Amino acid sequence: MGTRQPLDLFAITSMVIFCIVMASQQVMLKAVAEDIVPVFQIALRSGIAAALIIVLILIQRHRMPLAPENRIPALLIGVLFTLEFLFLGEALNETSAGHATVFLYTSPIFAAIGLHMKIPSERMSRLQWLGILLAFGGIVLAFLGGDSTDALSSAVLWGDFLALLAGAAWGLTTVVVRATGLSALPARQTLLYQLLVAFVLLTLWSYITDQAEVNLTPEVWGSLAFHGIIVSFISYLGWFWLLTKYKASQLGILSFMTPVFGVLLGNWLLGERIEANFIFGSGLIIGGILLVSSHGWLRKRRERAGKPA
Incomplete structure (x- = not known):
């Protein structure tokens, strides 16, 4: 496997586009929710993307062996992926697209804690633990906003919590x-x-909960095409391709543009209000995640800086 190269203009431009696409998916799901509920739209886009990947695999004639010991983990990641988007889809019925995007992207925090417990080489440093405390402080602050007498506040709070569960999954x-x-x-x-x-x-x-009704407007067709082809197929494969060419730590840091774009797009396209407490809470969340995710990159920079010329 070749050495990964540092970011160049192509990689940075690709990551900006990738983050905008990833941030747009919650906005698009929310925008057509009256004609197709988010959970069912996510189900259909998963089917579209899976079909496209199968076609790609057949064209390229790639074999896909699965060892017996990997069968249960393969099923487990499928269930966790399902839970992630079930929680996200239900969250979008209650909260804003901006809120959902920020809480969804708390996932590195939960991954870091899990890897700390499962893999000795992934033990976290004191700086990373500080990042986790900072992020969870931001989550608390983001949850504390709004008028408690507002009839919608409890629904929004529940939606935010579901989006947080999606990040955990x-x-x-x-x-x-x-x-x-x-x-x-x-x-x-x-x-x-x-x-x-x-x-x-x-x-x-979707069928069990009577959420499978669809009003096939041009907007719904456009959203399904966007999610099935652009988001779940082209963007995911493009991300994995970038990981084969560039340093994952640097790409990971750039990926945290996504929640920022999510909040801005929700405000611009859907007219979602951005509360002051949510802005400050989101800043703490993103800052904490950056501390956790950039630890390896910072350590390597310090090591290089300490070497004699």
């Missing part, structure tokens, strides 16, 4: 992949397992 997915033999599989293979399980389970959930 995403983080646990990372832990399962890293702590099992799935980490040695091609990214498209693990992505396919997640998409297939999510398609089946979220479709069942």
Whole structure:
């Protein structure tokens, strides 16, 4: 495997586009929610993306062996992926797209805690623990806003909590992949397992809870195409391709533009109000996540700086 190169203009531009796309998905789900509920739309987009990945695998004639010891982990990441988007879809029924995006992107915090417990080499430093305390302080601050007498405040609070659970499920997915033999599989293979399980389970959930009705407007068709092709297929595969070419730590730091874009797009396109407490809380959350995620990169910089010229 070749050495990953530092970020260049192409990588930075690609990451800006990737983050805008990732931030837009919550806004798009929310925008057409009256014609198709978010959970069912996520189910359909998972099916579309899974079909496209299967076609790609068949065209490229890639084999996809799965060792017996990896079967349960493969099913588990599918269930966790399903829970992530079930929580996110239900959250968008109650809270804003901006709130949902910020709380969803707390996932590195949960991943760091899980990896600290499961993998000795992933033990966190004091700086990373400080980042976790900072992020959770931001979560508390972000939850404390709004008028408690407002009839919608309890619903918004519940939606925020569901989005936080979605972030936790995403983080646990990372832990399962890293702590099992799935980490040695091609990214498209693990992505396919997640998409297939999510398609089946979220479709069942939608029908069981009477959320499978669709009003096929042009906006809904456009949203399904955007989510199924752009988000769940092209963007995910593009992200994995970038990881093969550039340093993951630097890409990971840039990915935290996503919650910022999510809040701004929700305000611009949906007219969502941005509360002062949420701005400060989000700042603490993102700052804490950066401390946790950039630890390896900062350590390597210090090591290089300490070496004699």
